[in-house]
Amino acid sequence: MxxxxxxxxxxxxxxxxxxxxxxxxxxxxxxxxxxxxxxxxxxxxxxxxxxxxxxxxxxxxxxxxxxxxxxxxxxxxxxxxxxxxxxxxxxxxRRRSAPAQLPATVATLHGRDHELASLASWGPAPGLRLIIDGPLGTGKTTLAVYHARRLTPAYRAGTLFADLRGHHPHGPADPGDVLAELLNSLGLPVPKSFSDRVQAWRSATWSTRLLLVLDDARSTEQITPLLPAGQGCAVLITSRYRLSTLLVGTGTQTLTLTPLRRTHSLALLTTRLGTTRINAEPDIANHIASLCGDLPQALALAAERLSTHPDVPLEKLLSEYEDRWELTEITDQASGSMRIALDAFYNTLPPDHQRAWRLIGGIGRRTTTEQLTALTGWAPCHTRSVLEGLILAHLITRHNNLYEMNNLLASWGAHTLAHDRHLDDHHTLGSTKP
Ligand SMILES: Nc1ncnc2c1ncn2[C@@H]1O[C@H](COP(=O)(O)OP(=O)(O)OP(=O)(O)O)[C@@H](O)[C@H]1O
Ligand SMILES: [Mg+2]
Structure with missing residues (x-):
């Protein structure tokens, strides 16, 4: 004994x-x-x-x-x-190897030099907390992983990656489940109750040097219990929403991604389809980038689809596809499609936000508070609150009195409006084309 x-x-x-x-x-x-x-x-x-x-x-x-x-x-x-x-x-x-959970990422990152420079200027630093937010499919995860790879040498206890599934059809990941995965990845016992898991995670991260990537966060409430406790750890968060830095921590740095500049969209298409093909039809390539709203995810999907027919001119292929949704749809479905991504996102929004999205798409892609109030019959203060909700979800941006939506996102609003015959707004606006 x-x-x-x-x-x-x-x-x-x-x-x-x-x-x-x-x-x-x-x-x-x-x-x-x-x-x-x-x-x-x-x-x-x-x-x-x-x-x-x-x-x-x-x-x-x-x-x-x-x-x-x-x-x-x-x-x-x-x-x-x-x-x-x-x-x-x-x-x-030999010691148990440190976790290295970063997923694979693109070989060439287009058009993010400025953002990478900003990220580099912030770290590694004690208690580093970075948020990368921006519209759906702008390359938030890609940039976070790319930057995290550069940070890993500074975090000797390893790198953890958690998918918070902010827009999963079955709802976002439960923080208790995520904590269980994180503790497990460190080879630590997983307590039964949520509060014990939070305590265990705080103790585990108090005096170590870990890099944590929290991908696709739905809300600040979801990530708060997952934040490492010690100053030796860094956390990179991505989200389609503007998260409150008050709760994440006052020293938090936020980087907001926008769609690519057109030259970088064309460079992305060139990398994936080849210089010869893009140079042979520059106007069509430009049109494809526009249809994709210069969103990297849409561009990557379109390039994947177009690459299935390497010997067919881009113009001919475009004329065969019914619309931009077919262009950005991978036939085997394994790689997803913009239609699926947008549909899933749309379904997570409150009904009035969905309605505003449809209407802004239906009238072009720009609106004012007065115009949307007239279309919906809402009180002006409610219209303003809905528009602010769309700003927080990175669905629109504001320039003085004008609210503006990305080309592809607006097109999804118009598409939804035109295809749902039961919606009153379809009749309000008359025959709106997708
Ligand atoms: N800067 C870039 N250069 C080249 N390809 C990119 C770039 N950014 C993203 N991509 C491509 O676009 C795809 C989608 O990007 P990513 O998943 O990072 O977008 P996201 O903003 O995280 O999307 P979501 O809003 O769904 O979380 C990636 O798989 C990658 O192929
Ligand atoms: Mg992502």
Whole structure:
């Protein structure tokens, strides 16, 4: 039977600074070293080797012990100093590798030099928190992953990536489930209750250097419990919504993406379809970029579809497709389509926001508060509140009194209006063409 650590661990040297801290902690609480080891998911003999400096203390071990000991970072600091004296371990004892969860990304990133420069200017810094927001399909995830790859060397405990599924048809990811995935990825036990998971996550991130990407956040409420606690961690968040930085943290930096400039849209098409093809039909390529609203996601899908017929002129292909939705639809459906993405987004919005989207699309792509009030019969203050909601969802932008929608998004509004015969607004506006 193992006794309390004070009895089990004689003070006759051989303990590292980390070891002394653990032993003292056990002694102060008359806890057995074996119990501490079990609670942290370690074997007693392994913990014994750690406190004697025979094994390097890894980040998962520190986070597991910190969850129990709550030393406020002292344990991590002591471990860092103690690890310097640990002799090289045999190959089979290498530390568990740090998580590296970033997904693959594009080989060539078009038109984001300015944004990359801004992101680089903000970090890595203590407690870095970055939000990349912007309209659907502008390349938020792509940019976040691209930048995160550059940051990874500064975060030795690894990189975690969580898909928050902000626009999933079955609803956004539950923060409790995401916390379970995150703790699991660090090899830590997952407590049953939500509040225990939050505490476990805070302890785990208190004194380590992790990079966390929270992709496609639905709301500030969804991400608040997922924010790392310590200043050593960085978090990159992407969202189609403008998130309140008040809740995410006052030092948070926000970068808002817009559609690509036309030259960069054409460069993206050229990368995917080849210089010869684009140079042979520059006006058609320009028209394709316009149909795609210069949104990288639409451009990538259109290029994928057009590349299925490499020997057919772009103009001929365009004349065969019924509309821009068919152009941006991959026939095997595996890669998705703008129709599916827009439909899913539209369905997450409140009814009045959907109506405003349809109407703005139906009357072109620009409107004023007065015009939308006249069309809907809403009180002007309600119209303003709906327009502000559309701004927060990056569906429109405001220039003085004019509200403006991206070409492709407006086209989706018009398409929805024209195809739903039961909607009153279809009759209000007469025969609106998609
Ligand atoms: N700057 C870019 N250069 C080249 N390709 C890009 C760029 N940005 C995005 N893409 C392409 O567009 C696709 C969609 O981009 P991404 O998923 O990053 O958009 P998003 O803004 O995160 O979309 P969502 O609003 O659905 O989350 C990517 O898979 C990639 O192929
Ligand atoms: Mg995304």
């Amino acid at each position: 193992t006794g309390p650590c004070t009895q089990q661990e004689p003070h006759h040297g051989g303990l590292t600074e980390f070891g002394s801290l653990v032993v003292r902690w056990c002694a102060d609480r008359t806890r057995k070293q074996a119990d501490l080891a079990a609670a942290a998911g370690l074997s007693p003999s392994y913990l014994s080797k750690l406190i004697r400096g025979r094994r390097e203390v890894t980040d998962p071990v520190i986070t597991a012990l910190e969850q129990i000991m709550h030393t406020g970072g002292a344990l991590a600091d002591a471990a860092a100093r103690s690890n310097d004296d640990v002799p090289a371990r045999p190959l089979q004892m």
